[in-house]
Amino acid sequence: MSLADHPSAHADAPTSPAGVDLASRLRVWTTTVDHKRVGIMYVLMAVVFLVIGGVEAVAMRIQLWSSDLEVISPDVFNQLFTMHGTTMVFFVGMPILIGIGNYVVPLMIGARDMAFPRLNALGFWVTLFGGLLTYFSLATGGAPAIGWFAYAPLTETTFARSAAVDFWALGLIVAGIGTVTAAMNFVATILAMRAPGMTLNKIPFFTWTMLWTSVQILIAVPPLTAALVMVLFDRELGAHFFDVQNGGSALLWQHLFWFFGHPEVYILILPVFGMVSEIIPVFSRKVLFGYEFMAAATMAIAFISLGVWAHHMFAVGLSRQVDLFFIVASLLVSIPTGIKFFNWLATMFGGRIWFASPMLFCFGFLSMFLIGGLTGIMLALAPFDFQLTDSYFVVGHFHWVLIGGTLFGTFAGIHYWYPKVTGRMLSERLAHWQFWLLYIGFFVTFAPMHVAGMLGMPRRIFSYEPDRAWEIWNQLATIGALIQAPSYLIFVYNLVSSYRHGKIAGDDPWDAWTLEWTTSSPPPTYNFGTIPTVHSRRPLWDTKHPDDPDWQYE
Amino acid sequence: MSGVFASGNALLAAAAEEPWHELSIFEPASPGGAAIVRLALLVLAVAALIFLVVEGILFYTIARFRHRGGSSDTPPPEPPQVYGSNPIEIAWTVAPALIVFFLVLVSARTLWEVNAAPATSRNVIEPLTVTVVGRQWWWEYRYQSYDGRKLAFITANELHIPASSPERSRPTRLLLESADVVHSFWIPRLEGKVDLIPGRTNQLWLKTDVTGLFLGQCAEFCGTQHAHMLLRVVVDSPEDFDKWLAGQALPAVDDPQQAAGREAFLSESCVNCHRIRGTTARGNYAPDLTHLMSRQTLASGIIPLDETNLRRWIHNPHDIKPGCLMPAFGLSAEKEELIVQYLLSLK
Amino acid sequence: MNQQNDYYQTSGGPATTLPVPPDIAPEHTLNGHEWGMLSFLFSEVAFFSTLVVAYVTLHNDNLSGPTSEVLSLPLAVATTSLLLASSFTVHLATHALGHGRNAIFKLWWAVTITLGIAFLAGTAYEWYGLVVHDGLTISRNLFGSTFYTLVGFHALHVSGGVVAMLIILGLSLAKALGQAESTGARMVSWYWHFVDVVWIVVFTVIYLA
Ligand code: HEA
Ligand code: HEA
Ligand code: CUA
């Protein structure tokens, strides 16, 4: 099946032959500029941070088990959610998606590497360093306790004396630089390094979403960097950007942060839309329905999402006209998202759906992301949001989209591409256990939060009054978190054990259609012996069906 | 300390008629709250419909097109390929667009119904105006005016407002400010949230016919004790409210029996932060204590205000509210007792 | 159909009965370096826009001390013209490079560097006056905070450009520029034009408004 010729396919693959000692293996990995190794390192880093962030979450859930527990002191609790949110968004969500993109995009478009391999490696190390810097704030006697969106003036020296906030801000600036370099690299790679024949309207859908994710990163991350620089200037040089006592503005921070923060949440979902758009067709054995509309919807989401940021600020007392504008903009996003959703369903409709683990996670994604999207719609209606904002309803919404959307989709992607990366299959049995524990645990954790929020429970509280009818919902949530936890353990175990003992995968275990499946598993350093030529969106379909190639229909 | 929480709250709960206090946004006691509930029910219904249709299609598709038979690790054969269809795409673009259009209309209507200034008419009296200052981690209420009268007293942590009746509307206008960081004022049964942002004055209109106690709490993270920045709004009948206003306007009672306690209080650093009208204590950093004992709770609503708790508080506030901005002073036992007795006299 | 890809051959079947794909038209697009530089500049636009927004919304909210009236417009006009001129000279330089005229390239390149340094000197002079005579520092008031941050980040970018140009000048003095180095020079010139455009915005917002 493997058509590109690759004489020494396995010689330089990321599997290390037995007998190579640890030190030289480490050197190979730390000095590599191979997009595949860089991608793997991104993903591994994200998995480690996922476990750290998850443990922080479980600690919070234990404290919230009942209204009179004092397992965790107020300050520590506040540090926990700050670090949990920061970790999950900046050091789990973004790196895991960028990592998968790093690995897959060049292979998908028939390139030998990213456009700037050294910059690529630098981007990874810088991101990792940013994460370490952020956690280094612990060395100042405690992490920052400001929440992941760090509203001014809580970040001013008056209210946060220790250097924790400085490390946090510095860490995010550094990681942001890494993210921007990655985005530049994706843009250059995707626009300039496609295989002959792969015009922009023929690129695999995941690549298309990575392109628009990168555009969003380029627009949204620098404003955050600039705003964080202002925080540091305030703290270190005595500037007054957010120093309200001297005329600074608390609202400016909110605008700048959410101008980043909202696109950020789509940065966390667009690549996932791309992944499921690769996986659903392959496992329904049918071509992606309505490619052009999907492509246009991606662009629409990327653009509209630049104009909705103030839906996080409905309670700050903007005028009604402004509120209305942001209601309209936020609701508009649901139209292109709906287009995507219906096209996925149409792809499955009339297909032969094969429930191997990647598809199972896509099912999780489809069934759950919808709910998260619909609660998003509720939040977007400003008057309703006056009640819901900063309550546990919001916490319910965003975990629903971040786990039900981003995480389920990412797991689908990891289960899909793992055979390509390692040459072995993940255990389907463990994958099913992981899936169902996560599916149920996730539901039990986050569904009750919506109820608690509507019963008046604000977020970010380390304790609550016993007379408020919130306890039962919190206990359910805590139980759910404990159901989830083993699913992550199983996942990590599956990654590790299948790497040694998994079934040999072969080049194309899923009988898929994009270029990465033409090369060996794992691919050689140079990816392709001969750069393939492409005539349609599904080059491998053309190969497998020379009598009925796709380019006839596009 | 957890014992204090538990017993304190058990008392509160026992005092209430229900086993717990109602904070649900679906039990509105005001026109604004009710408008939000109407919108909420509507969008919940719309969402439920979309949910049922879309999940229905999803599960139907799975049930119908799931590949059965064959080995589970070989890909099923390929069915006919369908690349897309413009009419269908247009249909499922237009349908959500119509829903969106509808949702925009209804939320716009509600937007103008909530937090709305009352129309001026003869049966609407001049609103009660109170400046609310959010502080780490308690609430300051500066009463400005009511029914055309000027008011000039400051109190803390328990907001009293008059109830309206069908014949006479008594709206309350809160001017929301912050002395330090961002806070948010949220009484779920009365209105949605409005933030208190330093350097800015926001406005919130309250109006309700229902008398009684309404609870809520600060809804924007504001530091260590954000969780214990509780809100209590007491809606009084107009008569009770007038009585309460008259009481608050008086200077502190000057009980000669408590002269020693008063001296003790005034000689301590308490005066740098707290104010007791009619004495030399003129601090404006901490809750006004002039009519401390007219409140039911201590430290922004977290424990009932009684002699034991007051003593514990003055002995070491951090036992009750760790991290709060009042230090423990290590007063001698007699002095502490004198001060407590004095404070207890501040009816 | 040309057969550079062996995989249509290997997929079997008698070649004559199979549909033949259309020829692949070569795509004309920018190369990787150009896209990379463009997207970098794109992100820089977002960065500077943020600083400009901060300046515009905050510079008048100060409570005391010197504000924009202490700035010297003639000085700013002078430095601005230096920078504008340098945009012109860097264009002449890359134009020469494109036509293989290395000596002319070096000349204009060096002139550009000089203009850049002169601009920085002008800024330094301005700042010296502001700090020493007017007592305006970053912590003095909000005008100071926003002004120094915006102008400072711009100056930092100018300095970065000067360093990059110096490196290329050094290379070109040592040996003729190869393919990679001339691409580098061209990319630096893009960057330089960008820095110039940013300055026009900064100048308009701070000195003209
Ligand atoms: C993966 C990340 C992700 C995604 C995809 C979304 C998607 C959406 N989000 Fe969410 N959101 C977050 C992550 C995300 N969000 C986070 C992290 C926060 C909180 C941050 C914090 O405060 O800490 C947040 C908070 C947040 C708020 C602020 C709440 C508050 O603090 O008060 C709002 C308000 O409008 C909102 C709205 C939306 C909307 C309208 C969508 C839409 O894009 C959803 C669109 C999808 C659908 C609607 C479903 C599919 C569509 C159809 C089947 C078509 C038919 C449907 C209709 C016509 C309605 N989100
Ligand atoms: C991708 C993003 C992401 C993910 C995956 C999660 C995952 C989880 N989150 Fe997170 N969360 C956020 C993003 C995310 N969160 C953000 C942005 C915030 C806002 C922060 C803020 O307000 O500033 C937030 C806030 C937040 C809160 C609100 C805190 C507050 O407002 O007071 C809570 C409360 O329950 C919570 C819980 C959880 C739980 C239980 C999980 C679980 O899914 C985690 C499960 C994972 C594990 C448990 C780890 C693996 C397990 C093991 C290795 C087993 C061994 C360990 C133990 C048994 C302890 N999260
Ligand atoms: Cu005040 Cu939270």
Ligand SMILES: [Cu+2]
């Ligand atoms: Cu948003």
